[in-house]
Amino acid sequence: MFAFTYHRPDTLAEAVALLQAREEAKPLAGGQTLIATLKQRLAAPSDLVDLGALPALRAIAREDGRLVLGAMARHADVEASPLVRESLPALAALAGLIGDPAVRNRGTLGGAIANNDPSADYPAACLALDATIVTDRREIPAADFFTGLFETALEPDEIVVKVLFPLGGEGAYEKFRNPASRYAMAGVFIWRGEALSGESPVRVAVTGAGQGGVFRWSEAEAALAAHFSPTALAGLVLSADEMIEDIHGSGAYRAHLAGAMARRAVARLMTAGA
Amino acid sequence: MQPSPLDDTMLAAPPPRLLSLTVNGTAVSVTVDVRMLLVQLLRDELRLTGTHVGCDTSQCGACTVHVDGVAVKACAVLVVQVEGCDVRTIEGVATGETLHPMQEAFREHHGLQCGFCTPGMILAAMDMVRRHGPVLDEATVRAELEGNICRCTGYHNIVKAIIAGARAMGGPAGGQE
Ligand SMILES: Cc1cc2nc3c(=O)[nH]c(=O)nc-3n(C[C@H](O)[C@H](O)[C@H](O)COP(=O)(O)OP(=O)(O)OC[C@H]3O[C@@H](n4cnc5c(N)ncnc54)[C@H](O)[C@@H]3O)c2cc1C
Ligand code: FES
């Protein structure tokens, strides 16, 4: 690891001030991605601002018809929370599919979305559920937050404080895990509910597959809005040229997997609703 | 992608930090380089070498320890992050000469061969009981072992040992069918 100065502020204001004071300062959450990156010397932050002493950021609550998850809520907290399991069971299930138990005991929601790994799970839930990402200074709709591979709308000194998930409607997440890394080879989150006029009553978000990271699959949304059934997706295939191609699988393989995961998620929603 | 050119401040040791934590019930005060990993403190400074390093990349679980009762991979945690916490390693699991029920179950069911993965397996298994209670089924145990790799046993006896150890941890009632 390269040298850095370590800080452990007690207040959010202090944390933001520390990030603003040094250009190369970075927040540290669960460290399940960042520490590995530091060990490999792939990052050289001047300062690490540990968010671990800000317990308010770990809260999970239900407010104004929305589920509010603090940025420091650990994957294990979300997986086990009775409130999440009751109000958005698909989100609790998604958290339980991240990595392994020890990773889930430390990794956080805020770290996962700030990192925006193209194969991470939470970005799919945020996009499909139309979540709002609340930072120390503004609210960012999920649709504007994930801007590309490992890229987000966050300023370098901006801290994710919490994420608001609207309730109403139901969701399902299906993931094909890379058997070695446990990340998604393809993961599809489908939401179905009452839509405002002009919006689709079905949202389909795909992670693990697209070269630009998580994305909405609009053709699948239109097909499912017309007829909500796995058969509605028959013949719909994503463009293999736009999918990730690596040692784990070709673009065509990932395009196929995304379709298969989408059909499974629809089937799961239909069984749940029956 | 190496950050370059290296400037001297990136390689110079950062100011050390004095901190306290509890390890296996004993209060410890140490002055550490802020870059020190928890596993380095345990093995290199405190000489608690029962916590192993298999991969050093968060994959294998050989370095699993408890922080405030919760299983974590000590190769992916900085010592400064666990200031004031209660850390438990395999050395702190038995009571004197009496093995912990989970250790006893691994012995009884032959849940190890070379033993390299075993400390991490035992601490991960105790974490399963914390979250799921003393009655574990085989599917749960296998899914929960996702982050603990064993290159010897084929897992079969590890799974048996964990199911039995969990019941024993539940006390006499948990030990019955
Ligand atoms: C073995 C293993 C398997 C994994 N499998 C999966 C998987 O299947 N699916 C999956 O989605 N993920 C997986 N992960 C990643 C895991 O979910 C990480 O926890 C997550 O990506 C990062 O969260 P963290 O809290 O550890 O963040 P950190 O590592 O602490 O930080 C990650 C990045 O986010 C920034 N950051 C952190 N918190 C904030 C905040 N509140 N505001 C602004 N910026 C912030 C940091 O500066 C850093 O750049 C895996 C990790 C490991 C080690
Ligand atoms: S050494 Fe930590 S997980 Fe392998």
Ligand code: FES
């Ligand atoms: S007993 Fe040898 S690695 Fe598990």
